[in-house]
Amino acid sequence: PTINVVGGDHADEDSTATFNKAVTASSGITLNDQTGDAKVIFAANNSVTITGTIDGASAGEGIIQVTGATKTFKSAIGSTSVGTLDIDATPVFESTVGATTIDIAGSVTATFNDAITATTIALNGSSNLTISYTGAITVAGNITDTSTSNEINVLFATADTAPSLVTFSGAAVAADTINIGSTTKAGKATFTGSTGVTATTLTIAGGNHANEDSTATFNDDLTATIVLDDNTGDAKIIFATANNATITGTINGSATTEGTLQITGATKTFASVIGGTQDLTLIDIDGTSIFNAAVSATNIDNDGTATFKSNVTAATANDGTLTLTPNGNNNITHTGAITGSGTLNAVEADDGAINSITFSTDVTAGTFNVGSTTKSGVVILNGDTTVTNLNIYGGDANAEDSTVTVNGDLDTTTTTLDDGTNSAVTKIIFADSDTVTISGAITAATANDGTIQVTGANKTFSGTIGGTRIGTLDIDETSTYTGAVTVDNLNIAANKTATFKNDVTLNTSATINSSATFLVASAGTPAAITVAGSVLGASDGVGTVQITNTGGTTFSGTVGNADNTLALINIDQDTTFSGSVEATDINNAASTTATFSDNVTATITNSGTLLFDATDAKSVTGTIAEAAGGDTTEVQVINSANSEAPSVVTFTSTVAADTLTIGTTTYGGAALFEEAVTTPTINVVGGDHADEDSTATFNKAVTA
Numbered sequence: 001p002t003i004n005v006v007g008g009d010h011a012d013e014d015s016t017a018t019f020n021k022a023v024t025a026s027s028g029i030t031l032n033d034q035t036g037d038a039k040v041i042f043a044a045n046n047s048v049t050i051t052g053t054i055d056g057a058s059a060g061e062g063i064i065q066v067t068g069a070t071k072t073f074k075s076a077i078g079s080t081s082v083g084t085l086d087i088d089a090t091p092v093f094e095s096t097v098g099a100t101t102i103d104i105a106g107s108v109t110a111t112f113n114d115a116i117t118a119t120t121i122a123l124n125g126s127s128n129l130t131i132s133y134t135g136a137i138t139v140a141g142n143i144t145d146t147s148t149s150n151e152i153n154v155l156f157a158t159a160d161t162a163p164s165l166v167t168f169s170g171a172a173v174a175a176d177t178i179n180i181g182s183t184t185k186a187g188k189a190t191f192t193g194s195t196g197v198t199a200t201t202l203t204i205a206g207g208n209h210a211n212e213d214s215t216a217t218f219n220d221d222l223t224a225t226i227v228l229d230d231n232t233g234d235a236k237i238i239f240a241t242a243n244n245a246t247i248t249g250t251i252n253g254s255a256t257t258e259g260t261l262q263i264t265g266a267t268k269t270f271a272s273v274i275g276g277t278q279d280l281t282l283i284d285i286d287g288t289s290i291f292n293a294a295v296s297a298t299n300i301d302n303d304g305t306a307t308f309k310s311n312v313t314a315a316t317a318n319d320g321t322l323t324l325t326p327n328g329n330n331n332i333t334h335t336g337a338i339t340g341s342g343t344l345n346a347v348e349a350d351d352g353a354i355n356s357i358t359f360s361t362d363v364t365a366g367t368f369n370v371g372s373t374t375k376s377g378v379v380i381l382n383g384d385t386t387v388t389n390l391n392i393y394g395g396d397a398n399a400e401d402s403t404v405t406v407n408g409d410l411d412t413t414t415t416t417l418d419d420g421t422n423s424a425v426t427k428i429i430f431a432d433s434d435t436v437t438i439s440g441a442i443t444a445a446t447a448n449d450g451t452i453q454v455t456g457a458n459k460t461f462s463g464t465i466g467g468t469r470i471g472t473l474d475i476d477e478t479s480t481y482t483g484a485v486t487v488d489n490l491n492i493a494a495n496k497t498a499t500f501k502n503d504v505t506l507n508t509s510a511t512i513n514s515s516a517t518f519l520v521a522s523a524g525t526p527a528a529i530t531v532a533g534s535v536l537g538a539s540d541g542v543g544t545v546q547i548t549n550t551g552g553t554t555f556s557g558t559v560g561n562a563d564n565t566l567a568l569i570n571i572d573q574d575t576t577f578s579g580s581v582e583a584t585d586i587n588n589a590a591s592t593t594a595t596f597s598d599n600v601t602a603t604i605t606n607s608g609t610l611l612f613d614a615t616d617a618k619s620v621t622g623t624i625a626e627a628a629g630g631d632t633t634e635v636q637v638i639n640s641a642n643s644e645a646p647s648v649v650t651f652t653s654t655v656a657a658d659t660l661t662i663g664t665t666t667y668g669g670a671a672l673f674e675e676a677v678t679t680p681t682i683n684v685v686g687g688d689h690a691d692e693d694s695t696a697t698f699n700k701a702v703t704a
Helices: none
Strands: 002-006 015-019 028-032 038-042 048-051 054-056 063-066 071-073 077-087 091-093 097-104 109-112 116-123 128-133 137-145 151-156 166-168 172-180 188-191 196-205 214-218 222-229 235-239 245-248 251-253 260-263 268-270 280-285 288-291 295-302 305-308 312-318 321-324 332-335 343-346 356-359 363-370 378-381 385-393 402-406 410-418 426-430 436-444 449-454 459-461 465-475 479-481 485-492 497-500 504-512 517-520 529-537 544-547 553-555 566-571 575-577 581-588 593-596 600-606 609-613 618-621 624-626 634-638 648-651 659-662 670-673 681-684 695-698
Touching (some): 077 116, 097 109, 151 188, 172 214, 251 280, 295 305, 312 321, 363 378, 385 402, 385 426, 410 426, 465 504, 517 529, 581 593, 600 609
Parallel strands (some): 002 028, 015 038, 038 063, 063 077, 091 109, 109 128, 116 137, 188 214, 196 222, 222 245, 245 268, 280 295, 288 305, 295 312, 321 343, 332 356, 343 363, 363 385, 378 402, 402 426, 426 449, 436 459, 459 479, 465 485, 485 504, 497 517, 553 575, 566 581, 575 593, 581 600, 600 618, 600 624, 609 634, 618 648, 659 681
């Protein structure tokens, strides 16, 4: 029943018991070191069982050596831990094992079915530590890797069942190969050590039953080439615990779209490519993570904080914070749709650098920040983008300009351009030639921040532009604006048409290039439209202004000037010009009233009514002629300021109309005609106040 091995009282007096066959010691084997050591050896290659506990007389006493193959130890070893367990042949330990040192010799497989407690478990070259278990256990102790081809296997022995957990609690675990599960068995392991795990290859394999999912969880650094092998059971790797940890080594599926990577802790940095040869099925981010190299998966689900510094290929669901930041001199691409209501950031990692981030297809987010107050951001959106708030920030250095290029629909509540406090600038470009609608307001953080550039045709802007005034609106392709527009400068490129269906406010001016058109048109429900600010030709005699708005249009500023006259103004609906007007030609359509309150310089072809309402002396330079077609035409002159003598409107060239009316029964009028006048009817009408005398003065021939 009892075996005691006791060392002598001299260093040379080691005591040894060697057993070549089965041993049954119902009361156990005790190893009692004195000055001499106590050792038990299990020798001879035969399949026998060792029954009975083996303990040190005190913790750390005694040596167990296994030199014969295929021994099975049925009972606990080291409940009072032994000093050393030397495994030189292939044993199976069915119960718990405790030793200061467990040494597995080269080319030997040691199988443990229960918990292990050791200070060190040494692998010595082609050593194999297999944990084949049936319940939750702990493997305590550092595992060291000497020489090559050392292997750790974690295999749950109960088939068709979800595996229990093996916890590796040693500070460091190292091996050449670590396998969690196999193609026929599940495995589940957590590595809690404070200095991490190092392996050449780490494979996590699901078993051959739906319940046999395999999982490995790491709480600190990991260095390994990682393979996730889904079979009938799935394979998952988890990085947990709130600490800074680095994962070095590629992570791939065994075949395409296999395996799940989950991050539940913070902050985990992945130094190597993920999914480079075989995409993962899922990357599930619930903690904080940084990906320094390219990532490929079928799906990414981010409910935490994730930063990607290289290309991403996945359909990404983002309800957390997702940041794409080029690392070094590289442009990156996110291939796959982004959905969710989280925050999306696209920002350069380095000071002074400008690298692009391309989104290959649709993007949805709650807030989308491009650039930051300290870094630039360059984004290309190749799909449709739906975000609540799109914020574009210039960096804190002159070169840190930020740009967003939109090649699809843009649906936002608000887009804000923020140049910041330095000389960096922000720009949003609407490119591609698809017919798309840009909804939502576009505004500046501070008046005159930002540039909007339209380089793709067939764009309709349905929201307000410049709730806080935008710096520049560059219109390089035909586009339509149904919301109010407020900008410092507006430029329409040659041969392009910009259609405005709402108010336009220009702090400086609108510039119309050769054969370009500034068109004021009716909204869905026609309403009065005001164009405030100067509308000018890019040079003398270029550009067209056309008015088709049936709700009435007012130009409150200058339209053309001496150096920047327009080529043509087409007035197809009632329009008021409060400032001076200079153009090569003005055409006024039938049944249309064009009202001028300042100087006019143009050749006017009239099919409707021209009303010159001057509260100060003004001049009309250029002929006024009737268009062919027999429309009823009239020229009217009044001073709409009540109770005063009317100022004189001087017509320097010939005038022709069906009716010429100076004054009304309400207002006086005064006109001087320096050249011939041809009209069937001339009416001169005094106003309704004693000072409102009306006068028509003719210096040349009159045909009435």
